[in-house]
Amino acid sequence: MTTPWPQAVLFDLDGTLVDSAPDIQTALNATLASYGEPPFELEQVTAMIGRGVPTLIERAYAALGKEIDPATRDKVVERFEAIYGPQSTQRTVLNAGAVEGILALQQRGWRLGVVTNKAAAATETVLAHFGLADHMAIVVGGDAGPERKPAPGLLLLAAEKLGLAPSDIVFVGDSDNDVIAAEAAGMTAIVMRGGYSTRPVEDLGADLIADRLDALPSLIEGLARARQDGPSGEA
Template sequence: MNGFPFDTIGFDLDGTLVDTAPDLGRAVNHALARIGRAPVSADVTRELIGGGTRAMLTRALERTGGMVGEEEFAGLYEELIGCYERHTSEGSEPYPGCLAALDALTARGCKLAVVTNKMEYLARKLLDELQMTDRFACILGGDTLGPGRAKPAPDMIEAALERSGGTRFAMVGDSSFDVRAAKAAGAPCVVLSVGYHDAPPETLGADALIDHYDELVGVLERL
C-alpha cells in the first residue's frame, strides 16, 4: 500500500461518481406526464435524488401535487424504470477528474467499490455503458443485500470491504445516506460538494468536503 491509509475506497454512484441528473430527470418527468403533472426542472431533479428510485419518485410526486395511491404509484414506478432503462446514460457522465482520481487510487494499491442505493442491475448497466465497470472490485446496489440493508445502514460498506478483501475503508459520497452509513461502519467519509445533497454539504458531518476530484487523493492521505 506504500503507506496509503486506506486499502478500500467506496463510492456512491449518482451525484458522486456520475452526474446522472439529466437521465433521471427525463425518467421522472416521463412518469409525471402519465398523470398530467408538470415536469420538474433540472435543479429540482437534483434535490429529488437520493435513497433510491422509489424515494426519488415519492419526492417528485410530493413536489408536484401530492402522493398517489399504492396501485397508481406502482404503475408510475414501472413507467419511470422503463424510461430509465431505455435512456440510462444518454446525458450522464463522470464528474470532472473522477476517472483520473480512480486511476490514481488504483495505482496506490486501493481496491475500489461502488456502494449505491440504486438497484444493482441499473448501477451495472450505467457503469457498463460508461465503460467504468472494470475499475471496481465490487458493485453493490440498494437491493443487493436484501431489505433494510441499504444506506444509511452500515451493511453495504461492510460487505464491500469483505468482498474487496480489504481492512481499511473510506467512503466518498454526496448525501447524509453516505455519511451516516460510513459513521455506522466506523469509516471516514468524504463528501463531494457538487453532488446531490439532502442538506447543505457542510452540515452533513463528513470528515472532509471537496469541490473537485483533483483534491480526493490528497484528502484521503491526510485522513
C-alpha cells in the same frame, strides 16, 4: 508489519462519480406524463435524488400534492425504470476528475467499488458506458437486499464481500445519506462538493471535504499519514 490503510475506497454514484440528474429528470417527467402529471424542472428533480427510485417517486408525488399508496408507487417505479434504463447515459456526464482520480487511486493499490441506492443493473450500465466498470472490484446496488442508505447495510455488505473490516474502507459520497451511512458502518467519510446535497457540505459531518475527484488520492494519503502519526488535530 502494519497493514497499509485504507484497503479500499468506495463511491456513491449519482452526484459523486456522475451527474445523472438530467437523465433522471427526463425519465421522471416521461413517467409522470404517462399518468397525466406535469413535469418538474431539473433543480426540483435534483433535490429529490438520494434514496433510490421508490423515494424519488414518493417525493415527486408529494411535490404534486398527491398521496401515493405503496402498490401504486411500485407500479410507477417499474415504469420509471423501464423508461430510464435505455436512456440512462444520454445526458449523464462524469464529474470533474473522475477518470484521473480513479486511475490514481487504483495505482496506489487500493481496491475500488461503488455502493449506491440505484439498482445494480442501472449502475453497471452507467459504469460500463464511461469505461469505469473494469476498475471496480465490487458494485453493490440498492436492490442488493439490505436497507438503502442512510442505513449502513449496503456498505457493510460491500465490506463483507471485499473481506475487509469497515474501518479499513473510505467511503466517498455527496450527501448526508452517504455520511450517515458511512459513520454508522464505521467507515471514514469523504463528501464531494457540487453533488446533490440539499445542505451545505460543511454541515454534513464528513471526515474530509473534496472539491474534485482527482484530489482524493492526496487527501486520503494525508488521512493515512495522520492515522500513522497518531492524533494531532485536524488533517
